[in-house]
Amino acid sequence: MTAVDTDGWVRTSREGAVLTVTLDRPDQLNAQTPATWAALKAVGDSLDDGVRVVVVRGEGRSFSAGLDRSLFSGDPATAGGLGQLGSMPAELAQERIxxxxxxxxxxxxPGIVSVAAVQGHAIGAGAQLALACDLRVMTENASLRLPEATLGLVPDLTGTSTLAELVGYGRAMEVCVTGRPVTAAEALTWGVANAVVPAGELDAAVATLVAALTAPPVGAVRETAALVRSAVRNTPEAQDAAERAAQARRLAELAGR
Structure with a gap:
């Protein structure tokens, strides 16, 4: 089953427990607009309990080159543009963001593991979309870049927290402030990429990873994913308690209670 959001250029398809979300604007290197983000949110809102893995892709030669150029207009009349946001009261601008x-x-x-399949450029909003996923498979020619500071802006689509979780304070600071690209080789060394493959092997590598993610019992995967996510913020004591509670639930299920 395939669904297409023609305004936001987002296409979805599902095969069993795996939902694939594709940015489908290859002629513009999958540049994003507020309609794209609304379409992505709608996909998230529509998830059902049968979805275990979400794969995020970009059609064509790049994952996503970031914001559509029209949004850089300083004209407050440009819908969704930076000028319009800048003309709003702070509270309204923050609510929009x-x-x-x-x-x-x-x-x-909760309940899913997400995988970004990244080829070519992943810039700005594109990089933040890839970083928003749990895991990333990148092609050898791929790179991630957060150039917002060089444009007088900041990464504001969840990118700072997800990057800092992955690479630590110092590297995140350097990448976000300088706006330099992170190559696929660096991403692999830093733990941002789980695998780096030739461009022609991206689909196969993602399929192999998805098969591994869906192989264990669904309950065990969901509990484990929740524990790994909480581990980066919990105190050791809180995380120990979360592990105990999760294991008790798994044992009770296995015992048939």
Missing amino acids: REYQAGFRWLRS
């Missing part, structure tokens, strides 16, 4: 962030944050929802 919060809505945009919701198109990214759901990729770490």
